[in-house]
Amino acid sequence: MTLSKTYVISIDDVRSAAEQLAGVAVRTPLIENIKLNEIAGGRVFVKAENLQHMGAFKFRGAYNQLSRLTEDEKKRGVLAFSSGNHAQGVARAAQLLDIHATIVMPKDAPPLKLAATHACGAEVVLYDRYKEDREKVALAVAGESGAVVVPPYDDPLVMAGQGTSALEVVEDLTAMGIKPDQTLINCGGGGLASGSFTVYYDAFPDIQGYVVEPDEFDDVKRSLESGVIQTVDFGARSICDALLTPSAGERTFPIIQDCGAKGLAVTDDQARAAVAFAAKNLKMIGEPGGVVSLAAVLEGKIDTKDKVTVCIISGGNIDPEMLADCMARF
Amino acid sequence: MTLSKTYVISIDDVRSAAEQLAGVAVRTPLIENIKLNEIAGGRVFVKAENLQHMGAFKFRGAYNQLSRLTEDEKKRGVLAFSSGNHAQGVARAAQLLDIHATIVMPKDAPPLKLAATHACGAEVVLYDRYKEDREKVALAVAGESGAVVVPPYDDPLVMAGQGTSALEVVEDLTAMGIKPDQTLINCGGGGLASGSFTVYYDAFPDIQGYVVEPDEFDDVKRSLESGVIQTVDFGARSICDALLTPSAGERTFPIIQDCGAKGLAVTDDQARAAVAFAAKNLKMIGEPGGVVSLAAVLEGKIDTKDKVTVCIISGGNIDPEMLADCMARF
Numbered sequence: 025m026t027l028s029k030t031y032v033i034s035i036d037d038v039r040s041a042a043e044q045l046a047g048v049a050v051r052t053p054l055i056e057n058i059k060l061n062e063i064a065g066g067r068v069f070v071k072a073e074n075l076q077h078m079g080a081f082k083f084r085g086a087y088n089q090l091s092r093l094t095e096d097e098k099k100r101g102v103l104a105f106s107s108g109n110h111a112q113g114v115a116r117a118a119q120l121l122d123i124h125a126t127i128v129m130p131k132d133a134p135p136l137k138l139a140a141t142h143a144c145g146a147e148v149v150l151y152d153r154y155k156e157d158r159e160k161v162a163l164a165v166a167g168e169s170g171a172v173v174v175p176p177y178d179d180p181l182v183m184a185g186q187g188t189s190a191l192e193v194v195e196d197l198t199a200m201g202i203k204p205d206q207t208l209i210n211c212g213g214g215g216l217a218s219g220s221f222t223v224y225y226d227a228f229p230d231i232q233g234y235v236v237e238p239d240e241f242d243d244v245k246r247s248l249e250s251g252v253i254q255t256v257d258f259g260a261r262s263i264c265d266a267l268l269t270p271s272a273g274e275r276t277f278p279i280i281q282d283c284g285a286k287g288l289a290v291t292d293d294q295a296r297a298a299v300a301f302a303a304k305n306l307k308m309i310g311e312p313g314g315v316v317s318l319a320a321v322l323e324g325k326i327d328t329k330d331k332v333t334v335c336i337i338s339g340g341n342i343d344p345e346m347l348a349d350c351m352a353r354f
Numbered sequence: 355m356t357l358s359k360t361y362v363i364s365i366d367d368v369r370s371a372a373e374q375l376a377g378v379a380v381r382t383p384l385i386e387n388i389k390l391n392e393i394a395g396g397r398v399f400v401k402a403e404n405l406q407h408m409g410a411f412k413f414r415g416a417y418n419q420l421s422r423l424t425e426d427e428k429k430r431g432v433l434a435f436s437s438g439n440h441a442q443g444v445a446r447a448a449q450l451l452d453i454h455a456t457i458v459m460p461k462d463a464p465p466l467k468l469a470a471t472h473a474c475g476a477e478v479v480l481y482d483r484y485k486e487d488r489e490k491v492a493l494a495v496a497g498e499s500g501a502v503v504v505p506p507y508d509d510p511l512v513m514a515g516q517g518t519s520a521l522e523v524v525e526d527l528t529a530m531g532i533k534p535d536q537t538l539i540n541c542g543g544g545g546l547a548s549g550s551f552t553v554y555y556d557a558f559p560d561i562q563g564y565v566v567e568p569d570e571f572d573d574v575k576r577s578l579e580s581g582v583i584q585t586v587d588f589g590a591r592s593i594c595d596a597l598l599t600p601s602a603g604e605r606t607f608p609i610i611q612d613c614g615a616k617g618l619a620v621t622d623d624q625a626r627a628a629v630a631f632a633a634k635n636l637k638m639i640g641e642p643g644g645v646v647s648l649a650a651v652l653e654g655k656i657d658t659k660d661k662v663t664v665c666i667i668s669g670g671n672i673d674p675e676m677l678a679d680c681m682a683r684f
Contacts, residue, residue, distance in 0.1 A: 053383035058407055058446070074637040077388055116388070136634070303677075304466070307404040307670035309637045340637035347633075348678035 031282075032275040033180050035226040038187035038219060041088040045188055048091075048120070049084050050076050052189065054196045054334075059305045060321070064328035068321055069204070071193050074310055074340030078140060080266070081189050081216055081338050082106075082113030082176075088185030089174055090117045098123050103171040105129075105162035107153070107265050108137030109339050110176040115144035126171055128162040134265060134311075134343050153268070154258075177215030178273030187219025193334055194227040204231055205331040208288070208317035210338045211235035211244050212269040214276030220336075221283045233285035234326065236316040238262035238292065244272045244280065245287025253277050263292045263346070266313030266339050288326065290319040293354075298322055299347065300354035302337060309347065314339035361612075362605040363510050365556040368517035368549060371418040375518055378421075378450070379414050380406050382519065384526045384664075389635045390651070394658035398651055399534070401523050404640055404670030408470060410596070411519050411546055411668050412436075412443030412506075418515030419504055420447045428453050433501040435459075435492035437483070437595050438467030439669050440506040445474035456501055458492040464595060464641075464673050483598070484588075507545030508603025517549025523664055524557040534561055535661040538618070538647035540668045541565035541574050542599040544606030550666075551613045563615035564656065566646040568592035568622065574602045574610065575617025583607050593622045593676070596643030596669050618656065620649040623684075628652055629677065630684035632667060639677065644669035 055070045073081040090102060101124035104114040111127040118125035125146040129138060130153035141148055151161045166173050175182060190207075197204060207224050209217040217235050224231050235244050240260035247254045255271040262268060272280065290298075295312040298319035302310040310318070317335035321328060342350075385400045403411040420432060431454035434444040441457040448455035455476040459468060460483035471478055481491045496503050505512060520537075527534060537554050539547040547565045554561050565574050570590035577584045585601040592598060602610065620628075625642040628649035632640040640648070647665035651658060672680075 050386065053402075053405075055405060056380065072383075075383075075385060079635075079637050303639055303674075305409075307409050307639045309633055309639060344633075344678065344681035347681070348674065351674035351677070 031279050033184045033219065033222055035222055037180060037184035038191055038223055041084070041181070041184040042188045042191050044088050044091055045084055045185065048087060049188070051192055052076055054193055055306060057306055064321055064333060066328045066331040066333060068328065069193070069197070069334045070306065070318060071189060071334065071336040072308060073189055074308055074314060074337045078112040078116045079340045080109035080113060080314065081186055082109040083116055084188050085182035085185030085215060086110065086113035086174060087117040089179065089181040090114070090121050090123060092181065093172060097172050101125065101169060101171040102174050103128070103162055103166045103169065104174040104176065105158040106176050107268060108133045109266050109341060111141045112137060112144065112341070114174050115141045115146035118146065119144045126165060126169060128158055128165060130158070134341065136343050137341050140341070177213030178275045180275065183215050183219045183276060185219070186216040187223050190220035190223035194223060202332055203228055204334045206232040206234065206326065207334040208234045208236050208320055210267060210314060210316045210336060211237050212267040212313070214244060214272040214280055216338060217285070218276035218279040221279060221285060225283045233283055234288050234320070235280060235285055236288045236290060236320045238264040238267055238295065238316065239289045241267055242287060242289040245289055247272055247277060248281060248285065248287045264295055264313035264316060266311060267316065288320045290316050290323060290325070294319040294323050296350040297354040299342065299350040303347065303351055308337060309340040309342060310337040311339045311342035361609050363514045363549065363552055365552055367510060367514035368521055368553055371414070371511070371514040372518045372521050374418050374421055375414055375515065378417060379518070381522055382406055384523055385636060387636055394651055394663060396658045396661040396663060398658065399523070399527070399664045400636065400648060401519060401664065401666040402638060403519055404638055404644060404667045408442040408446045409670045410439035410443060410644065411516055412439040413446055414518050415512035415515030415545060416440065416443035416504060417447040419509065419511040420444070420451050420453060422511060423502060427502050431455065431499060431501040432504050433458070433492055433496045433499065434504040434506065435488040436506050437598060438463045439596050439671060441471045442467060442474065442671070444504050445471045445476035448476065449474045456495060456499060458488055458495060460488070464671065466673050467671050470671070507543030508605045510605065513545050513549045513606060515549070516546040517553050520550035520553035524553055532662055533558055534664045536562040536564065536656065537664040538564045538566050538650055540597060540644060540646045540666060541567050542597040542643070544574060544602040544610055546668060547615070548606035548609040551609060551615060555613045563613055564618050564650070565610060565615055566618045566620060566650045568594040568597055568625065568646065569619045571597055571599070572617065572619040575619055577602055577607060578611060578615065578617045594625055594643035594646060596641060597646065618650045620646050620653060620655070624649040624653050626680040627684040629672065629680040633677065633681055638667060639670040639672060640667040641669045641672035
């Protein structure tokens with residue numbers, strides 16, 4: 025299915041973002057692995073966005089937005105609220121562009137992500153993920169400072185920036201003369217999914233898109249099934265800290281919905297097993313929330329036999345203890 | 355300096371190997387990382403051969419040799435002696451080509467490497483690394499079976515095959531319009547180094563090549579300094595199990611020597627720190643022996659300021675406990 029309506033972003037916005045990011049973002053590799061192909065019974069390509077600056081795709085959207093700020097906006101600084109990867113992406117983009125960044129992060133964000141955000145020179149404000157609303161906390165801080173808020177996903181420039189990852193996949197597959205049957209995207213708020221599907225469905229109208237979420241955070245899956253944006257249960261928990269978003273965005277969801285994407289969900293243990301698989305076989309480090317699409321392939325959540333499937337490792341910022349635990353158990 | 359003499363391999367042999375490997379070996383990515391550049395004060399490119407089939411460059415040389423065997427030789431099967439990565443490379447190439455493989459491995463090889471070699475369907479024969487001569491053990495087994503021996507490094511087809519990795523680096527750098535100042539290659543028996551230098555010095559005659567070894571296995575460094583092939587002390591030990599070769603080869607050393615390469619050595623702790631750096635910052639898994647050239651860059655063993663430096667992660671087959679230990683300590 026192709027996108028027929030006029031959406032908040034188009035393929036041209038993603039192409040424009042790619043120009044903005046040229047020579048700044050890492051052009052990450054697309055990995056094929058014999059063992060993974062054998063398990064899938066087909067060809068599987070893994071987009072390695074864990075090799076992006078700061079170990080996650082988030083740098084793309086952040087830099088696409090920050091690099092377009094006016095001089096006056098740059099002087100006022102930027103503010104982001106994030107569980108970790110968006111925080112680091114914004115912090116690094118701001119550092120490169122010489123902009124002051126304030127980042128509102130949950131107190132229980134992985135220490136690695138907190139440390140990396142600090143290391144980029146950002147000012148970090150902590151809040152309680154389960155008791156406080158991060159947008160309210162962030163806006164309160166922004167109100168005081170006059171800083172420009174960089175939303176984590178529901179923003180045209182952020183969505184277009186994230187989509188540049190898929191643009192590279194399309195380029196690589198086209199160069200190899202390969203047409204993918206299906207693509208699986210890790211999904212929190214839908215920034216990566218909406219940007220990526222904009223690209224995939226433009227290049228390959230017959231492709232089937234899937235969003236993959238943690239079991240207890242399967243709001244986008246339920247939203248797609250019901251046709252209305254659903255939210256997660258307030259008591260939901262998952263080790264996939266990159267994907268703990270309460271609901272898809274008002275801008276991201278219509279794109280995901282109208283291209284005909286379907287929803288999949290994986291358990292924390294399936295994510296752990298995929299972390300271990302990536303480390304042992306792909307020799308790459310993915311974080312739990314970064315490997316859910318790989319987990320869906322490994323677990324046979326969709327039919328991959330004799331098909332060409334594209335999935336993504338969207339982030340690799342995992343604490344060493346968690347990595348060791350995954351590798352020891354799976 | 356360019357190679358003026360007629361050597362056992364030339365750039366044409368490497369190009370021929372690249373044709374043999376096209377569509378079979380992984381065309382591994384060349385990675386640039388902001389943090390690594392900051393530490394080096396220049397641009398550093400890391401060739402990610404840990405993303406090669408079986409997690410190491412060794413597949414290249416093995417497949418280049420095995421794919422050229424006659425039908426009669428293929429029927430007799432192949433035999434290799436290896437501490438692990440060559441074992442896996444040969445086992446996988448043999449499996450793909452439907453050839454029976456017998457692999458002689460040290461008893462203390464990492465369990466991960468033993469298991470992966472078994473998993474490719476190879477027959478594994480164990481020996482004592484410190485008491486027995488692996489070539490003698492291997493030849494005894496080969497004599498019985500009539501199998502073709504695949505030497506780990508001192509062989510023209512193996513050396514040419516390993517050099518294909520550098521051919522990809524040259525292609526990638528040339529596409530970016532970048533001319534490297536220096537290249538560092540992890541060195542055991544010199545198969546990768548001789549193949550790679552053949553390529554690098556052909557493309558960039560002004561480049562400076564370095565071999566990097568573990569401290570107690572710095573025989574090639576000493577050989578380059580003395581002009582005569584040196585061997586390691588029989589009591590030498592290192593965690594860099596991929597590089598524990600007693601001496602450079604009679605075919606590999608003259609190439610390394612005559613191109614004007616220099617030798618560097620790193621301690622086990624420096625290798626551990628590089629494993630941790632690769633995991634935490636590059637989001638890639640390298641094994642100790644696979645990251646010694648990265649370690650040399652991180653430790654400032656050569657001047658990298660305002661220069662373009664190429665190093666390599668030549669393998670990523672590290673046991674989870676060792677990885678966890680490196681990440682916890684560094």
